[in-house]
Amino acid sequence: MPIDFRSRDGILRFFRVLTGFVLTIALTFLGLLAITFFIGRVVPIDPVLAVVGDRATQEQYDAMKIAMGLDRPLILQFVSYVGDVVQGDLGRSVSTNRLVAEDLARVFPATLEMATIGIIIGVGLGVPMGVTAAAHQGSWLDQGIRVLALLGYSVPAFWLGLVGLALFYASLGWVSGPGRVDIFYDGVVDPVTGLLLVDSILAGDWEVFRNALSHLVLPAAILGFFSLAYIARMTRSFMLDQLGQEYITTARVKGVSEWRVIWVHAFAPIRVPLITVIGLSYAGLLEGSVMIETVFSWPGIGNYLTVALLNADMNAVLGATLIIGAVFIGINKTSDVLYRVLDPRST
Amino acid sequence: MTPLLEIENLRVSFPTTQGRIEVVKGVSFTLGRERLGIVGESGSGKSMTGRAILRLIRSPGEVTAERMMFDGTDLLSRSERAMRPLRGARMSMIMQDPKFSLNPVMTVGAQIAEAVRAHESVPRRALANRVREMLEAVRINDPDRVARMYPHEVSGGMGQRVMIAMMLIPRPDLLIADEPTSALDVSVQAQVLDLIDELIVNNGMGLLLISHDLNLVARYCDRILVMNSGEVVESCDAADLHAATHPYTRGLLAAIPRIDETRDVLPVLDRSAWSGT
Ligand SMILES: Nc1ncnc2c1ncn2[C@@H]1O[C@H](COP(=O)(O)OP(=O)(O)OP(=O)(O)O)[C@@H](O)[C@H]1O
Numbered sequence: 321m322p323i324d325f326r327s328r329d330g331i332l333r334f335f336r337v338l339t340g341f342v343l344t345i346a347l348t349f350l351g352l353l354a355i356t357f358f359i360g361r362v363v364p365i366d367p368v369l370a371v372v373g374d375r376a377t378q379e380q381y382d383a384m385k386i387a388m389g390l391d392r393p394l395i396l397q398f399v400s401y402v403g404d405v406v407q408g409d410l411g412r413s414v415s416t417n418r419l420v421a422e423d424l425a426r427v428f429p430a431t432l433e434m435a436t437i438g439i440i441i442g443v444g445l446g447v448p449m450g451v452t453a454a455a456h457q458g459s460w461l462d463q464g465i466r467v468l469a470l471l472g473y474s475v476p477a478f479w480l481g482l483v484g485l486a487l488f489y490a491s492l493g494w495v496s497g498p499g500r501v502d503i504f505y506d507g508v509v510d511p512v513t514g515l516l517l518v519d520s521i522l523a524g525d526w527e528v529f530r531n532a533l534s535h536l537v538l539p540a541a542i543l544g545f546f547s548l549a550y551i552a553r554m555t556r557s558f559m560l561d562q563l564g565q566e567y568i569t570t571a572r573v574k575g576v577s578e579w580r581v582i583w584v585h586a587f588a589p590i591r592v593p594l595i596t597v598i599g600l601s602y603a604g605l606l607e608g609s610v611m612i613e614t615v616f617s618w619p620g621i622g623n624y625l626t627v628a629l630l631n632a633d634m635n636a637v638l639g640a641t642l643i644i645g646a647v648f649i650g651i652n653k654t655s656d657v658l659y660r661v662l663d664p665r666s667t
Numbered sequence: 668m669t670p671l672l673e674i675e676n677l678r679v680s681f682p683t684t685q686g687r688i689e690v691v692k693g694v695s696f697t698l699g700r701e702r703l704g705i706v707g708e709s710g711s712g713k714s715m716t717g718r719a720i721l722r723l724i725r726s727p728g729e730v731t732a733e734r735m736m737f738d739g740t741d742l743l744s745r746s747e748r749a750m751r752p753l754r755g756a757r758m759s760m761i762m763q764d765p766k767f768s769l770n771p772v773m774t775v776g777a778q779i780a781e782a783v784r785a786h787e788s789v790p791r792r793a794l795a796n797r798v799r800e801m802l803e804a805v806r807i808n809d810p811d812r813v814a815r816m817y818p819h820e821v822s823g824g825m826g827q828r829v830m831i832a833m834m835l836i837p838r839p840d841l842l843i844a845d846e847p848t849s850a851l852d853v854s855v856q857a858q859v860l861d862l863i864d865e866l867i868v869n870n871g872m873g874l875l876l877i878s879h880d881l882n883l884v885a886r887y888c889d890r891i892l893v894m895n896s897g898e899v900v901e902s903c904d905a906a907d908l909h910a911a912t913h914p915y916t917r918g919l920l921a922a923i924p925r926i927d928e929t930r931d932v933l934p935v936l937d938r939s940a941w942s943g944t
């Protein structure tokens with residue numbers, strides 16, 4: 321039942337629900353930490369060796385092992401790992417030689433910016449397309465949308481990226497090329513949020529904003545196309561499900577307009593499953609699309625993680641994994657909250 | 668006076684893998700401001716007849732008729748858009764199972780109000796009052812609380828009363844009730860039917876009651892049509908039902924158990940008597 325803030329009971333219930341949420345988030349996050357910690361121990365990469373190098377003597381090696389606290393019992397190591405992470409200390413990356421936390425603060429916003437524009441395109445076009453396709457099932461409109469959605473499944477991302485660059489950048493010149501901004505705009509605005517569009521608005525620098533946008537538009541549109549394909553397909557099938565339900569007939573019997581039948585009666589019940597689909601899709605984009613980030617030289621988390629993996633840079637890998645895991649937890653919990661708000665049947 | 672409903676040679680067909688099959692094969696009847704019952708076994712085309720009248724059969728289903736008039740106006744020539752002012756406002760239908768026929772994410776009050784708002788613009792307060800009065804008319808105590816409830820929070824009997832309220836609130840002239848009580852407990856079936864009956868008679872409406880229960884139809888209707896595999900095989904006054912002549916109707920009658928029963932085994936319908944197979 322939706323929470324009623326006017327009554328005392330409602331407010332109490334709200335706080336109970338809130339405490340529950342905070343607790344489950346904390347617990348899930350602890351589980352995530354346990355997993356990354358465990359991964360850090362089982363991979364065949366010796367963290368001590370990574371620091372001292374393979375020409376160190378046994379004495380140097382042992383001393384470093386003690387200095388890094390790796391001689392202590394696992395449980396103590398885990399506790400101090402949790403303590404470090406909570407304080408934002410993810411260690412130092414051996415490949416960039418910077419703090420992992422600093423690296424992530426730089427690369428994650430780049431991915432976040434692209435993924436967010438991508439999902440806005442995906443939802444903004446995918447949902448209406450799915451609904452329209454279902455409402456006109458079997459028509460040429462439906463067929464067209466289905467073909468488009470199918471393309472989203474079968475066309476490789478790197479190919480679309482390259483063709484897009486060749487067409488819109490090299491031939492037509494409508495958009496800017498790879499990278500987040502042109503080289504001489506780099507570092508012009510202060511990185512407040514790390515999101516270039518937001519930072520340039522905050523700085524009031526419209527030139528940078530326009531430039532960043534023209535760099536962002538193509539890769540974000542390609543990501544958007546992939547999530548659009550998925551979202552439109554799912555929306556269509558959810559809607560077809562609903563349109564076959566008895567209460568849709570009831571609405572028609574009442575003389576309700578077809579627009580209302582579709583957008584109010586059939587659409588309202590699918591908001592909840594749709595949120596899951598959109599959340600999953602968004603989380604997938606936030607993981608960073610390695611293909612797109614590579615083709616567009618996008619300094620995002622997908623690129624960062626790939627480079628870290630290739631260099632066996634464990635701190636960076638774990639840090640990036642942690643961020644991605646946290647994003648999943650965050651999106652999951654957000655859709656949980658939205659469920660409760662939108663579905664009267666959930667308690 | 669023109670009758671409320673005139674149906675002549677109504678046919679409904681659906682495409683199947685074996686070609687188009689007719690599920691309603693030339694049904695004709697007229698209905699005034701009276702209560703007409705349609706009985707027949709499962710699959711005999713009762714629901715399709717009811718839905719065809721409201722023009723609710725969507726493609727690939729196909730409806731044809733020589734004549735389909737409602738209150739002197741032609742139903743067949745109307746576009747989907749032109750049907751809308753009739754639906755709900757002038758002719759309405761009570762659906763079978765409130766569990767599936769109410770929108771799960773809308774309060775029942777909003778769904779009842781929508782039936783009015785689809786046809787007239789009424790100020791909010793006046794609309795709320797009208798919803799309350801209608802809920803009272805279908806014997807719901809505490810209508811304000813119920814109006815704020817969601818369908819999953821009301822019982823089956825209550826859900827069906829909500830359905831009745833929703834379909835009668837725009838004051839239609841014709842009500843089609845398709846097995847309005849078959850999803851309900853026996854104990855509340857009579858209550859709901861009595862309620863429909865009372866509202867119909869008081870408002871001088873026409874009723875088309877669809878059921879597979881011969882007894883029930885005989886009790887609540889003035890006239891009865893018996894349908895079998897898409898055709899009307901018998902048409903008589905409810906009072907004369909016992910004198911029905913068609914073997915299918917006789918078979919149905921014979922299969923009804925009686926209080927003063929002496930038979931050990933109820934007879935099974937003998938289809939060879941009328942279908943010739
Ligand atoms: N979409 C469809 N496609 C093909 N056949 C259909 C379709 N809808 C209904 N039918 C068939 O039409 C016939 C008549 O159905 P109808 O629902 O009118 O029966 P009924 O008399 O209401 O039965 P019941 O008592 O079970 O409700 C059935 O045999 C059914 O299988």
Ligand SMILES: [Mg+2]
Pocket residue numbers: 713714715845846
């Ligand atoms: Mg039926």
